[in-house]
Amino acid sequence: MNDMLTPTYFIDADNPDILKTAQDLTEGFTDVKDKAVQLFLFARDAITYNPYGPILKKERYRASNTLKRGYGYCIQKATLFAALLRATGIPASLIFADIKNPLIPRTLRDTMKTDTFIFHCYNNIHINGKWLKATCAFDTGTCQKLGVPPVEFDGNKDAIFPSILPDGKPFVTYLRHRGEYSDIPFLDIIKEFKTFYGHDVIKNVSVIKR
Numbered sequence: 001m002n003d004m005l006t007p008t009y010f011i012d013a014d015n016p017d018i019l020k021t022a023q024d025l026t027e028g029f030t031d032v033k034d035k036a037v038q039l040f041l042f043a044r045d046a047i048t049y050n051p052y053g054p055i056l057k058k059e060r061y062r063a064s065n066t067l068k069r070g071y072g073y074c075i076q077k078a079t080l081f082a083a084l085l086r087a088t089g090i091p092a093s094l095i096f097a098d099i100k101n102p103l104i105p106r107t108l109r110d111t112m113k114t115d116t117f118i119f120h121c122y123n124n125i126h127i128n129g130k131w132l133k134a135t136c137a138f139d140t141g142t143c144q145k146l147g148v149p150p151v152e153f154d155g156n157k158d159a160i161f162p163s164i165l166p167d168g169k170p171f172v173t174y175l176r177h178r179g180e181y182s183d184i185p186f187l188d189i190i191k192e193f194k195t196f197y198g199h200d201v202i203k204n205v206s207v208i209k210r
Contacts, residue, residue: 003182004091004126010079010184011094013086015064022087033127033155035088040153043081044136047072051108054206055193061184074137075121079184081136082123091126095133096178096185099161102170103146111204116175118196119189122160124180133158 007014025042026035050071059065063083066072072080078094085092099120109115122135134153143150148171153159161172179185193202 001091001126004093005086005089006182007083007086008183010061010063010186011083011086011182012062012064013083015083017064017067018080018083019087021067022084025084026088032090036085036090036125036127037153037155039081039084039088039090040134040136040159043077043084044150045139045141046070047077047080047136048139049073049077049137049142052205055202056190056206058186061186074117074135075119075184075189077136078121078123081134085123085125093124094181094184095122095124096120096181096189097122097174098176098178100173100175101161103148105145112197112201114197118192119178127155132156133160135160137161 005013012018021042022039025038029035029038047066048071051073054060055073060072061076061079063080066076066080075094082092082094096119098116098118100116102115104112104115120137122133122137125132125134132153132155135151136153138146138148138150140150148165151159151161163171163173165171197205
């Protein structure tokens with residue numbers, strides 16, 4: 001449990017900006033569940049989903065840098081969420097999995113040459129005696145563009161991408177569980193990115209501007 005509360009290089013929960021943001025967002029809330037929900041909503045919607053940028057740069061993944069930047073993709077957003085939770089005294093970790101999403105925008109599919117995302121990241125959160133999974137990856141605006149409902153987290157049950165949407169369309173398929181970590185296994189992820197996606201895809205994703 002201590003590992004899930006301790007600041008790290010990436011989950012820099014002791015950063016002044018992280019601490020202030022967490023305090024501001026949870027001010028007036030006394031229940032751990034309610035605090036976690038407020039932090040989730042911020043990580044989901046205030047930090048917009050954007051998979052583009054120099055994905056090989058280590059500093060891009062620090063929670064405080066994502067907070068300052070205001071956008072990121074699943075690993076970066078989940079890392080920020082974990083930092084905000086730890087700054088509030090709520091244990092949190094990172095879970096990684098490979099997923100397939102047939103509804104990704106054509107531009108992203110054409111850039112990545114696949115609809116499979118390796119090392120998709122979401123959170124495991126300890127709330128009132130139980131662990132709950134939640135993904136804050138897609139903000140509400142992104143969900144509207146994709147035509148999917150946003151993931152809603154109420155602090156009582158898991159909230160991850162569903163395999164089937166309410167209208168019956170297939171959504172996210174979980175292909176492989178990569179494990180749970182107290183910090184980003186950065187070198188392992190980058191090694192796998194280079195092997196799976198290839199140099200050209202990584203270059204294209206990195207140079208496309210927001």
